[in-house]
Amino acid sequence: MNKSNESFAINVSAVLTVIIFLALTMIAIVIPRATERYLAYKGMGTEHRTLIIILLYISDMIAYVADIALFKLLKDVKTGEVFSAKSVSKLTMLSACCFAEAVCYAALASFFIFSAAIAFAAIFMGAVLSVVRNVIAKAAEIKEENDGTI
Amino acid sequence: MINVNLDVMMAKRKMSLGELSSRVDITAANLSILKNNKAKAVRLSTLNAICKALDCSVADILEYVDDEEIGQ
Numbered sequence: 001m002n003k004s005n006e007s008f009a010i011n012v013s014a015v016l017t018v019i020i021f022l023a024l025t026m027i028a029i030v031i032p033r034a035t036e037r038y039l040a041y042k043g044m045g046t047e048h049r050t051l052i053i054i055l056l057y058i059s060d061m062i063a064y065v066a067d068i069a070l071f072k073l074l075k076d077v078k079t080g081e082v083f084s085a086k087s088v089s090k091l092t093m094l095s096a097c098c099f100a101e102a103v104c105y106a107a108l109a110s111f112f113i114f115s116a117a118i119a120f121a122a123i124f125m126g127a128v129l130s131v132v133r134n135v136i137a138k139a140a141e142i143k144e145e146n147d148g149t150i
Numbered sequence: 151m152i153n154v155n156l157d158v159m160m161a162k163r164k165m166s167l168g169e170l171s172s173r174v175d176i177t178a179a180n181l182s183i184l185k186n187n188k189a190k191a192v193r194l195s196t197l198n199a200i201c202k203a204l205d206c207s208v209a210d211i212l213e214y215v216d217d218e219e220i221g222q
Contacts, residue, residue, distance in 0.1 A: 148190030150180045 017071045024063050031056045059104040066097035083140040091133035098126030153213045156185045159204045174199035
């Protein structure tokens with residue numbers, strides 16, 4: 001993979017994270033209205049409306065944190081700082097965000113059954129990122145040893 | 151711990167870091183890391199090149215010191 005392809009791939013990923021950031025902002029704006037419309041469409045009562053909105057906002061905030069961590073990770077990749085403690089901490093944050101999202105959507109599953117599937121997907125993604133984090137941590141250790149070898 | 155006495159040998163042979171660097175084909179920065187005991191590992195090829203350049207043995211460059219003795 002030559003340098004221009006690498007650079008292009010990183011830039012595409014960066015653009016995606018920015019698009020996600022904007023999408024999350026739009027979602028934050030429409031959450032209350034969308035929740036009310038959905039509850040009305042499903043014929044569900046509004047007694048749990050506030051709880052649902054709070055859970056969705058918490059989920060949105062967690063997604064913001066994950067998106068920022070992703071963007072910072074891409075910056076590190078661009079500067080060549082891949083196998084470092086900084087990257088490991090960002091991957092740990094991403095994994096934690098996935099598990100936190102799983103908790104939010106598991107709580108929402110009692111209102112929307114499809115949330116259970118989202119919760120499972122989030123747990124799976126969290127597990128994958130946890131493994132990747134361990135791989136990068138080991139790589140960082142090996143790199144540090146190698147860098148210190150004269 | 152292992153002490154690197156590279157500066158001692160360099161002084162004995164009246165060789166500067168820059169000169170040693172050019173002789174062993176290792177950057178002065180890396181030699182400085184080695185000299186200041188900051189290196190984590192040394193390749194045998196590196197030791198070979200240094201000993202050849204300084205006309206000395208490995209024992210002249212590397213010295214084992216018991217950690218307890220350092221504490222005392």
